[in-house]
Amino acid sequence: xxxxxxxxxxxxxxxxxxxxxxxxxxxxxxxxxxxxxxxxxxxxxxxxxxxxxxxxxxxxxxxxxxxxxxxxxxxxxxxxxxxxxxxxxxxxxxxxxxxxxxxxxxxxxxxxxxxxxxxxxxxxxxxxxxxxxxxxxxxxxxxxxxxxxxxxxxxxxxxxxxxxxxxxxxxxxxxxxxxxxxxxxxxxxxxxxxxxxxxxxxxxxxxxxxxxxxxxxxxxxxxxxxxxxxxxxxxxxxxxxxxxxxxxxxxxxxxxxxxxxxxxxxxxxxxxxxxxxxxxxxxxxxxxxxxxxxxxxxxxxxxxxxxxxxxxxxxxxxxxxxxxxxxxxxxxxxxxxxxxxxxxxxxxxxxxxxxxxxxxxxxxxxxxxxxxxxxxxxxxxxxxxxxxxxxxxxxxxxxxxxxxxxxxxxxxxxxxxxxxxxxxxxxxxxxxxxxxxxxxxxxxxxxx
Amino acid sequence: xxxxxxxxxxxxxxxxxxxxxxxxxxxxxxxxxxxxxxxxxxxxxxxxxxxxxxxxxxxxxxxxxxxxxxxxxxxxxxxxxxxxxxxxxxxxxxxxxxxxxxxxxxxxxxxxxxxxxxxxxxxxxxxxxxxxxxxxxxxxxxxxxxxxxxxxxxxxxxxxxxxxxxxxxxxxxxxxxxxxxxxxxxxxxxxxxxxxxxxxxxxxxxxxxxxxxxxxxxxxxxxxxxxxxxxxxxxxxxxxxxxxxxxxxxxxxxxxxxxxxxxxxxxxxxxxxxxxxxxxxxxxxxxxxxxxxxxxxxxxxxxxxxxxxxxxxxxxxxxxxxxxxxxxxxxxxxxxxxxxxxxxxxxxxxxxxxxxxxxxxxxxxxxxxxxxxxxxxxxxxxxxxxxxxxxxxxxxxxxxxxxxxxxxxxxxxxxxxxxxxxxxxxxxxxxxxxxxxxxxxxxxxxxxxxxxxxxxxxxxxxxxxxxxxxxxxxxxxxxxxxxxxxxxxxxxxxxxxxxxxxxxxxxxxxxxxxxxxx
Numbered sequence: 017x018x019x020x021x022x023x024x025x026x027x028x029x030x031x032x033x034x035x036x037x038x039x040x041x042x043x044x045x046x047x048x049x050x051x052x053x054x055x056x057x058x059x060x061x062x063x064x065x066x067x068x069x070x071x072x073x074x075x076x077x078x079x080x081x082x083x084x085x086x087x088x089x090x091x092x093x094x095x096x097x098x099x100x101x102x103x104x105x106x107x108x109x110x111x112x113x114x115x116x117x118x119x120x121x122x123x124x125x126x127x128x129x130x131x132x133x134x135x136x137x138x139x140x141x142x143x144x145x146x147x148x149x150x151x152x153x154x155x156x157x158x159x160x161x162x163x164x165x166x167x168x169x170x171x172x173x174x175x176x177x178x179x180x181x182x183x184x185x186x187x188x189x190x191x192x193x194x195x196x197x198x199x200x201x202x203x204x205x206x207x208x209x210x211x212x213x214x215x216x217x218x219x220x221x222x223x224x225x226x227x228x229x230x231x232x233x234x235x236x237x238x239x240x241x242x243x244x245x246x247x248x249x250x251x252x253x254x255x256x257x258x259x260x261x262x263x264x265x266x267x268x269x270x271x272x273x274x275x276x277x278x279x280x281x282x283x284x285x286x287x288x289x290x291x292x293x294x295x296x297x298x299x300x301x302x303x304x305x306x307x308x309x310x311x312x313x314x315x316x317x318x319x320x321x322x323x324x325x326x327x328x329x330x331x332x333x334x335x336x337x338x339x340x341x342x343x344x345x346x347x348x349x350x351x352x353x354x355x356x357x358x359x360x361x362x363x364x365x366x367x368x369x370x371x372x373x374x375x376x377x378x379x380x381x382x383x384x385x386x387x388x389x390x391x392x393x394x395x396x397x398x399x400x401x402x403x404x405x406x407x408x409x410x411x412x413x414x415x416x417x418x419x420x421x422x423x424x425x426x427x428x429x430x431x432x433x434x435x436x437x438x439x440x441x442x443x444x445x446x447x448x449x450x451x452x453x454x455x456x457x458x459x460x461x462x463x464x
Numbered sequence: 465x466x467x468x469x470x471x472x473x474x475x476x477x478x479x480x481x482x483x484x485x486x487x488x489x490x491x492x493x494x495x496x497x498x499x500x501x502x503x504x505x506x507x508x509x510x511x512x513x514x515x516x517x518x519x520x521x522x523x524x525x526x527x528x529x530x531x532x533x534x535x536x537x538x539x540x541x542x543x544x545x546x547x548x549x550x551x552x553x554x555x556x557x558x559x560x561x562x563x564x565x566x567x568x569x570x571x572x573x574x575x576x577x578x579x580x581x582x583x584x585x586x587x588x589x590x591x592x593x594x595x596x597x598x599x600x601x602x603x604x605x606x607x608x609x610x611x612x613x614x615x616x617x618x619x620x621x622x623x624x625x626x627x628x629x630x631x632x633x634x635x636x637x638x639x640x641x642x643x644x645x646x647x648x649x650x651x652x653x654x655x656x657x658x659x660x661x662x663x664x665x666x667x668x669x670x671x672x673x674x675x676x677x678x679x680x681x682x683x684x685x686x687x688x689x690x691x692x693x694x695x696x697x698x699x700x701x702x703x704x705x706x707x708x709x710x711x712x713x714x715x716x717x718x719x720x721x722x723x724x725x726x727x728x729x730x731x732x733x734x735x736x737x738x739x740x741x742x743x744x745x746x747x748x749x750x751x752x753x754x755x756x757x758x759x760x761x762x763x764x765x766x767x768x769x770x771x772x773x774x775x776x777x778x779x780x781x782x783x784x785x786x787x788x789x790x791x792x793x794x795x796x797x798x799x800x801x802x803x804x805x806x807x808x809x810x811x812x813x814x815x816x817x818x819x820x821x822x823x824x825x826x827x828x829x830x831x832x833x834x835x836x837x838x839x840x841x842x843x844x845x846x847x848x849x850x851x852x853x854x855x856x857x858x859x860x861x862x863x864x865x866x867x868x869x870x871x872x873x874x875x876x877x878x879x880x881x882x883x884x885x886x887x888x889x890x891x892x893x894x895x896x897x898x899x900x901x902x903x904x905x906x907x908x909x910x911x912x913x914x915x916x917x918x919x920x921x922x923x924x925x926x927x928x929x930x931x932x933x934x935x936x937x938x939x940x941x942x943x944x945x946x947x948x949x950x951x952x953x954x955x956x957x958x959x960x961x962x963x964x965x966x967x968x969x970x971x972x973x974x975x976x977x978x979x980x981x982x
Contacts (some may be wrong), residue, residue: 022850049749061835067834068580070834086762100545109554119963132975188814234527234528260530267870286601288483316963348772
């Protein structure tokens with residue numbers, strides 16, 4: 017087997033050194049009844065070429081985003097990733113390193129994490145950010161737990177326009193932590209009066225911006241309402257590129273900001289691995305209650321600047337059952353992809369990219385509004401909006417797929433049985449050409 | 465002085481004390497190049513990406529627009545390349561050498577896995593595309609599920625957990641759901657051996673359980689009598705790592721499973737060390753009810769400097785109905801994704817995460833499994849155990865093994881051999897850095913004083929292990945021989961000297977700010 021360096025002679029010599037007769041002797045602690053005397057019933061080893069054929073065959077059964085006019089969003093977005101990013105994240109020293117527990121030989125990872133934390137803080141308009149969570153949805157759940165610890169309250173209000181997967185992941189995390197989670201009613205074009213749901217038992221209110229249907233909101237008034245009752249405002253986002261054009265959550269008064277960083281550097285990857293962003297205000301109590309790893313600056317024995325993982329008394333390997341979270345492995349390599357992409361963009365490229373996305377979406381919305389049977393729900397949006405169709409969106413999307421167009425996400429897939437059957441969530445990005453938009457419009461006319 | 469034909473000296477000059485060299489003007493030291501933060505390197509108006517011109521369509525965001533001056537510099541492509549390549553060179557990596565972190569399974573990461581994961585049909589597919597356009601992706605999930613279920617002899621698997629700790633949470637939430645379904649809401653106590661990973665008690669706490677520690681016996685395994693004494697009507701289950709964190713197989717594991725089941729609880733097995741037994745033991749045959757599998761350990765998906773991982777969690781028949789959504793099923797030739805609890809057959813405890821899990825890790829792990837085959841996986845486990853025992857055998861006379869006898873895939877030493885040398889486990893580990901090795905896991909498990917946990921994995925050659933053992937023998941003898949300074953100053957050959965972790969925690973600097981830079 018090509019990955020196993022030991023030769024039969026090596027094995028024999030090593031068994032001798034150990035002082036046993038056979039490899040079976042090393043498995044003597046396994047109860048007799050559980051010992052397998054031959055390999056399990058699965059295929060035997062394959063050459064590289066055989067494996068490649070097998071996987072390629074499966075890959076070819078999928079329609080990839082790059083081969084079709086593509087308008088699918090609702091939590092994950094298609095963007096162009098510069099070739100440099102993928103080259104750099106495949107550097108052995110980044111790809112095959114472990115968590116930087118030995119800082120003297122992990123400065124590469126640690127410095128990039130410090131840079132990542134800084135970039136996330138800048139984007140979100142917050143003071144500090146951690147070294148990542150698994151993804152946006154789990155970051156959201158952890159933020160609710162943190163808000164409950166910080167405020168010592170046990171009620172969380174989630175906007176119905178928060179991505180339903182984020183709601184579900186949060187409910188799962190909060191379920192046994194004695195946190196009561198209230199979800200307001202979802203509404204395609206408005207968010208309702210969230211402030212009314214806040215009382216003096218509320219730990220936090222969680223709002224997505226732009227929301228799952230694409231509506232952009234000014235959250236300043238909500239922040240004030242929350243703060244007036246002693247509750248925290250948690251702002252979530254699924255499209256990090258929106259932060260290049262829209263007011264940052266920090267500017268609008270958020271206390272904790274969580275989001276999905278997939279749009280930068282990471283790619284679609286059928287849902288994972290992604291990178292969860294987590295930022296908050298610079299408040300001792302907040303930082304002490306943050307989940308996940310933090311990289312921090314320090315000096316070495318010669319006084320030279322260096323970086324280490326820090327404040328780890330919050331974490332499971334030190335604090336065990338009293339830890340702020342059970343998270344250990346996070347999204348290391350994806351933070352690197354994110355930070356390299358953002359470094360290449362800089363604020364100049366990032367704001368330009370955001371504007372380009374918004375322009376394309378406006379153009380798409382105008383084009384689709386001209387199709388009979390389509391009405392636009394969303395007035396103020398970034399690069400994603402929702403339309404109401406005269407036919408069920410699920411059928412329309414399937415019919416579009418048959419024509420080679422990936423035309424969005426039926427809202428009913430996220431909100432089954434809640435009256436959204438005719439609503440279609442559509443995303444645009446800098447990857448869409450005028451040809452894509454024309455093809456979408458033409459196909460939609462045929463389908464509707 | 466020796467000269468070549470151009471008059472250039474062709475031999476090094478001898479007799480100069482290297483310690484007498486002053487610091488360099490640049491701050492770099494040869495190939496170890498100093499690299500500032502990108503914020504200090506970059507310019508606000510610089511970018512390494514060319515984008516199409518804007519058309520000038522008016523924004524529809526009105527008052528929601530932000531100030532374009534965010535204070536976030538960029539780098540051109542060549543500058544960015546150098547910045548990150550220079551930083552990369554300050555990292556140790558499995559591709560550079562032995563990475564003997566016990567409990568972490570740092571094995572070779574085959575590049576075929578990377579290539580397969582990057583096929584456009586996998587990497588460039590959206591999780592919410594219509595099912596008809598992602599049949600191959602769902603098939604990968606189905607095939608991976610089949611391998612994991614077969615290797616463990618279990619009933620079902622949840623693929624969505626994003627890492628080991630997330631898999632633990634998945635397993636424990638299923639246990640809680642199963643207990644709730646039986647109306648046994650009073651069962652809240654979870655037994656956790658004191659040698660457990662920190663994630664175990666942290667996970668139990670996140671499920672609203674109370675942890676009760678079980679001591680180890682003097683062979684490094686669960687003290688069966690102590691366990692029996694702790695059983696009762698309020699016990700929800702046990703979280704047990706097997707092979708355990710001392711690198712030992714729990715001989716009484718079937719008995720432990722029986723005891724737990726008889727008392728009405730469930731058996732969660734931490735599968736972090738599955739690499740030791742894959743293909744030789746099926747955890748389902750040991751009586752486990754749930755176990756996560758770290759694809760980034762056992763199935764070689766790269767650790768990436770701390771992630772991403774993937775923690776698929778397998779379930780026994782008793783817990784299978786409570787597995788979370790989503791999961792894949794096959795109907796005839798068609799693969800389907802069950803995304804909603806209402807569409808599921810059993811009583812899923814909910815959803816753990818947006819979308820379907822770490823697809824990029826699924827393709828890598830499946831590639832790894834197909835490459836090895838069932839015969840190769842079994843051989844890999846055997847070689848992992850053989851390599852660890854070889855290290856144990858070669859080092860046991862100079863270092864002090866924590867327990868007698870052979871081990872599984874990792875060899876555990878304590879710090880008795882360093883007694884009265886003035887050298888600690890930490891010092892010893894830092895001296896390994898100077899020798900060109902990543903240190904072993906240190907001070908874990910907590911049940912052993914000054915623990916050093918060495919896991920070589922199966923992808924090391926005998927000659928590589930010999931060089932490693934020779935080095936450790938050299939260090940151990942140096943420590944015993946009174947050469948304390950070598951250890952206390954270490955590392956001196958790394959990109960940085962020992963870093964001040966106390967200072968980092970006391971005055972946290974968690975980001976760059978322009979003010980601080982001035």
